Amino acid sequence: MAKVIVDGIPVEVPNGSSVLQACEAAGKEIPRFCYHDKLSVAGNCRMCMVEITGARKPLVSSCSQPVMEGMQVTTDSETVRAARRSTMELLLINHPLDCPICDQGGECDLQDQAVGYGRDCSRYTDEKRAVVDKYMGPLIRTVMTRCIQCTRCVRFTNEIAGTAELGGIFRGTNMEITPFIEQSLVSELSGNLIDVCPVGALTSKPTAFYYRSWELKNTDSIDVVDAVGTNIMLQIRGNEVMRVLPRRNDDVNEEWLSDKGRFSLDGLKRRRLDRPWIKKNGKLVEASWSETIQYVADKLKMVAADRIGAIAGDLCDAESMSALKHLMNTLGSSNTDCRQDNAYYDISERGNYVFNTTIAGIEDADALLVIGSFPRQEAPVLNARIRKRWLSLTEQFPIAYIGELPDDPTYKVDHFGDSPELINDLLSGNHAFAEILKNAKKPMIILGHGALTRPDSKIIFEKTMALANAINAVSESWNGFNILHHAASRVAGLDLGFVPQGQGKDITAMVNGGVDALWLLGADEVDLSGLPPECFVIYQGHHGERAASRADVILPGAAYTEKSGTYINTEGRVQRSFRAICPPGEAKEEWSVIYSIGQALSVEHPYRDLETLRHYMAEVNPVFAQCGLVKNSVNVSVGDGVQGNFEKQELRAVISDYFLTNSISRASVTMNECSKLRYAPSAEAAE
Template sequence: MHRLFCNTAESSLAIAARLCGACSPQARCVQTATATKPEKIEVFINDQKVMVDPGMTILQACSTVGIDIPRFCYHDRLSIAGNCRMCLVEVEKSFKPVASCAMPVMKGMKIKTHSDFAKKAREGVMEFLLVNHPLDCPICDQGGECDLQDQSLMYGSDRGRLQILLDGKRSVEDKNIGPVVKTVMTRCIQCTRCIRFANEIAGVADLGSTGRGVDMQIGTYVEKLLASELSGNVIDVCPVGALTNKQYSFVARPWETRKTESVDVMDATGSNIVITHRTGEIFRILPRLNEGINEEWIGDKTRFIVDGLKRQRIMMPMLKDNKGVLQPCSWEVALFAVASKLKETDGNQIGAVAGSLCDIEGLVALKDLLNRFDSENVCTEESFSKTNGGSDLRSNYTLSDGFISVEDADALLLIGTNPRYEAPVFNARIRKTFLHKDIEIAVIGSKVDLTYDYEYFGESAKALDDILNGSSEFAKRFRSSKHPMIVVGAAVLDGKNGGAVLAKLHQIVAKLRNADKNLKILNVLQRRASQVGALDVGYKGGVDCLRDGKKIKFLYNFGADEGIIKRKDLSDNAFIVYQGHHGDVGAAEADVVLPGCAYTEKEAIYVNTEGRPQKAYPAVPPPGDARIDWKIFRAVSEVAGKKLPYDDLKSLRLRIEEVAPHLLRYNSIQRSSFGTQASALSEVGNVDVPVKPSQQELADYYLTNSVSRASPTMAECVKAAKKHKESLIADAS
C-alpha cells in the first residue's frame, strides 16, 4: 500500500548525519555551545587539503572553501532529507556518486565535486527532474529567481532524451492552502522543503506527502488552511514555482524592479526586510538576513501588508468646515489653523499622543514642539507602570538580553504573552531552542496555542507567588538554572496592576542565585514598534496625563489609531490635530488632518523591543501632498513663531544624540546597567487580575494597526482564520 501521509522522507544516512550534528548550522551551534570544541579533521576537496569540523557534511565542508554544490532539498536551517540527489559528488573508493548533503566527512576523505563522473550524475538527475516539469517559465512568477532554471542552465544537458508521447507530462491538482500562498503543484519537484519548514520552523504539521514515486504529491491531504503566521516563508524556501505569492501573481519580473533594504514596523521585533518596487509602487516585501533578529524569516503580516500601504491613504491636508465635515485644503491653510490654536492655548492644556508606527525623528520633533509651548504632556497609547523606576530604568521596558539569548536559555518563563502572534520570528527561535536543546518552558496567563510544549500555571497572576516562594517543582528548577529567562508581555504591564507585576518579577530575579551575573533575565516583549523609542526619548507610557481633569484643549495625535484617547476624554470643544498616513480612528475625530509618510516612504530610525535602533530607508515617494513627519512638526513650529533648531536630517540627528546618544548606535543593543537598582526599588503588591496576552488567536494577529486594517489581504486572512477555527470546533464536536 502507498504511504498515506508522511511529514518527511529521511534516509537512514540523513538521520545519522543529523544525529551527529550535521543538521542546520544554528542547531549544531546550540548543541555544542558548552562542549569542548573538537579537533578538526583533514579532508581533500578537489585535491586541496582542507581542515573541517567533524560531523560536517561534505556539502558544508565544500562551502567553507567557497565551492558551491547544487542542491534543491538541502536548506541551512532545515533538517536533511537527501531526496533530490542534485548534490551528488565523487568520493574516492565509492562505486556510486554520494549525496553530499547527507554524508558526513571522514578523516582522509578525498572528494571531487567537478569531475566528469559527478557532472554526469547531476546531469542525469536534472534530466529526470525536467521530464515531467511543465514548460511554464514564461508565465511562472518564479521566473528569474528559480533554482531549477539556474541549475538546469549550469548543470543540465542541452537536450532531453526522454519523450512522453502517449501519456503526456505528469500533472497534479493545485491545492488551496489559504489566501496568501498560490500553489501550482505540477511544478513541484518533491524537495519537501515546505514540509520540513512547516514542521520544524512554523510548528504546524499541516503539510505532508502522499503517494510514492510518480504518484507522490505534496499537500494537506484534506483541503484546509495552512494555519501559520509564518506561512509565507514557504514561498522563499520553495526552489521552483510551485509555491508563490498570490499578491504578486503576474505583476512583475525581478529584473524589472528595484530593491531597498529597510525595517519592518508591524510588530516590535524590527525584522529586516527588502522592499521591491518599481515606478513608485511597492510590489513585494521579502526577508533580509539578520542572525540577531529574524534570521531569514518574516511574519505574514510583514510580508503581505503591501496592499494596505496603497489604500485609505491620506493624500492631502484636511480641515473641518462649519458643518463639521473634513474638507481638503492647502498646506498653508492647515498649518495656520494648527499654529493659531497652539498659540492661544496654555501649555498645561496642550497634549500629544504617539501611535504604534512612529519613528524616532518624528517623536523627538513633536516633543520639542510641545516643549516650546511649555507642555510636557507627551505620551504613548500603550500604558506603562510608573512605579519601581518606571520608564526611567530601560531594563523595565526592553527585551534586555536580546532575541538570540533564548538559544542559550535552559529555563523560560512566559508571562501574559503569546509570542507566536506578538513576535512570530522570536517564537520561531524559541521553538528552535525547544527542538535542539533541553529547555523547560512554563506559561502564566491565558492558555495559548504555542508551537512547543510548556508547563501551564494558570491565568491568575497569583501564580507568580508560587514562582517567588519556590513552592512548585518548576520554580525550584527555575531557581537552580544557570541561564533562566523571563519574558513578560507588554499587555501585563498595561494596566493598574502592571507595577505590582513588575515588582514581583524583580523580586523573582533577585532570588536567582545560580544565574549568570551578566544576564538581565527579565525581558519585556513589546507589541508596538514605537514604544521603546518613545520611552527612550522621554514620552510617558499611557494617556492618563491627558485624561486627568479633562484639561486638554489642544491634542496633537501622531498616528494614534487604536481609540485609546477620544474626544470625550478631553476638554469641551477641544481642538484635535491628526498627523498620519491612513484614514482610521484617529483621523475620524480630528479637526485638522495632516498627511504624513508611511515607514516605506522615509528615512527614519526605529527601535525594536530589544532596544536596538535600526535605520529604515525610503523605497517609494509619499503619495499626493504627504510630507515627512518631522518636517511637518518643523513647519508648524515656524508658522507658530517657535522655530525648531534643525532644518535637515543631519541636524535633527545631532539633536537626537543630545536626547539619547544610544539611538545613533545603529544595530547594537545598549546593555541595561541598573537591574539591581530596579530590584531594590521594587515593592511587592497584590495582583488580583488575570494575566492575558493581547493576541490569543490567529485572527487577532492580522489587524493590529491602521495599515493592516486597510489591507484586503489581511481581511481575507482573518476570514480564513475564523473559518478554520469554526471547522476545528465542528470536527471536535
C-alpha cells in the first residue's frame, strides 16, 4: 500500500493505483471524459489534471499518473482550475450547439462538467468543423460532430467486445472515429457503446427523439433473454418501457448488457395477448376471466390425473412455475417439464446443473475447456468475462473448444474439432490439452446445451464429469465443472423440481400423445406437430405465437417487465425483479391465474399472495430464501466408471440466430432488422 496526501487528507491505496483513484479514495471528485474504470488508460482528454507538489511538471493527468509513496496532490488550486477551464474551452470549440435536440441531454458528461469547469465565453472565432456521420447499423445512431475523441468506444470494441470494429483516422483536430468497414457492427455488446460515450456522439437509434431522460422513472429488474441474469434498470414513461440500461453488479455483469436485452423492448408492445380466449366450434372467441377460469377447471376435471401435463417456457419466473407445479401435483400429475429442448441433467445434486465456478470466478481460472457451447451467442456478457481473463497479463489462459465454432469467439482458442470422441482422448490422456488441464491449478470445463440435447447427452455429461475428476477440477477451494444455460427459467425450474418425477412423462412423451390436457406456461419453443387434435391445450403467456395458435384456451400473462418475479441465473444466483408497468388489457400475472383455477378445482393452496408463495418456494428449496448468494457443490464420483459410446453426429451450436431466440425478440422490429443484417448481409444497405 502507498500513502498519499490528497488536499491534506492522507489515504492509503494499493501500489500501482493511479492518482485519480487515490483522489477518489479521499472523496474528491475529479472530472474526466476518456477515463473509464473498465477500460485501459488513454489520457486523451486531459480534463482530470491535478497538481503534484515537487514534480518536474506540476500539472499531470491523474488517470495516467501512478501513485508514489508520500506523494502530495492538490485537486482544487487556482492553477488546476485554470487548466481545466482551458481544457474545457478546447473541447467545446468544435462541439455543435444542439443540446436542445440531443438525446444525451440531461445525462451528458460534457454538459455537467461544462457547468462546473467551463468558461463563460469562448475565445475561438474560426468556423466549427463538421464531421460526416458514420453508419454503425440499426442500433447505434451517430452524430460524429459531437465526438470529443475520448476513444472510449474504440477501447471498448477492442478490449471488452473483442471485435475491433472502430478506430481513429487522421490526426490532431482532424481526427475522426470511424468503423473500419461501412457496415453494421457485429458485436452482441455494441449497445454498451451508448453507455460509455460521454457525449451525444453515439446514441440509441431505435428510440431516437422518443423521450427525455428526466421524464423517465427507474425500476430494478433482471434481464431474461439469456441465463446470465444481467442486472438491469427499466426506465418507463407512463405505462411504457422506454429504455433498458444495465445496473452495475461486478459479480454478474459488471456494467455491461447484451444487445438483445437492451433493444428487444419494442417486442413488448407487439403481438401481445391482452384478453382471455376460448375455442368454440373450432374458432377462438373472447371470453371473460370468470368464464375462462371455470371452463379450464371443468375441462381438467374430466381428464385423468396421469393424462394432464405441463411445460414451462424459457422466460418463466419461479413463482409461476412453483404455482403450476403445485397445482399439477395436487391434481395427481407428475407430468411436468421445464426443458423445452429436452436437455439431460443430473438433478441429484445442484452442482451438477449450474455454473459452479461463478461468473466472477472465471477471472481466477488458468485453463478452460468448452464442450458443445458457444458463449458469445448463448451468454455474451459471460463471454466478455472469458475475454477479460484471456487478456489478463497475470498469466496465460489457454482455451480449447470441442464442438461447432460458428463465429469468432473474440479470443484465441484451440479448436480441436466437433466430435465428442475427443472427450475420450482427453480422459485417457492421449491429447496434448489433457496435460495442460492436469497442470492447471484452477482448470475450468464449460458444458453447453449443444452436448446436453443429444441422444447421447447422458454419456457426454458423465464422461465430462469423469474428466473433471481426472484433472482435479473440483476441490474444497475450487469448482471448475460448469453447465452454461441459455434459458432464464431453467435453473429455477430444476431447483423447483419442475421435471418428471417417478412415472411422470417428459416433454417428448407429452407432445406425442402422452397426455389429453397440456398446459403450456410460456412454452413457445415446443414443436406441437405430433400433438393429437383431441388434446386440450391451455396456453398461458404474453405473446401470440405458434403455441397460442394451437391452444383451446388462451390465458394472457405478464411479461417480465410487468410483474415481480424471481429468477435464478446459470451460476445458481437467486435474483428478484420488480414490476415496472401494468400488463396490457386484461392480462394478469400467471401465478394469480393458476391460483384462481386451483380454487375452482377446490385445490387447497399453501399460499394466498406473492409473499406467501415465496415462503412456500423456500420450503420447497431453501435456495429461494438466499437472494444474491451462490452456494453450489458437485460430486465428481458421478462420472466414475461410465460406460457407453458416443453418437457419430457432431456437436452443434444450439442458437442459429442470436437475435430471435424468444417470443419477445421475435416480436421486435429492431431484432428482426438486426437478424436480417447479420444472417443475410446482402440485404444490408447503408444509410
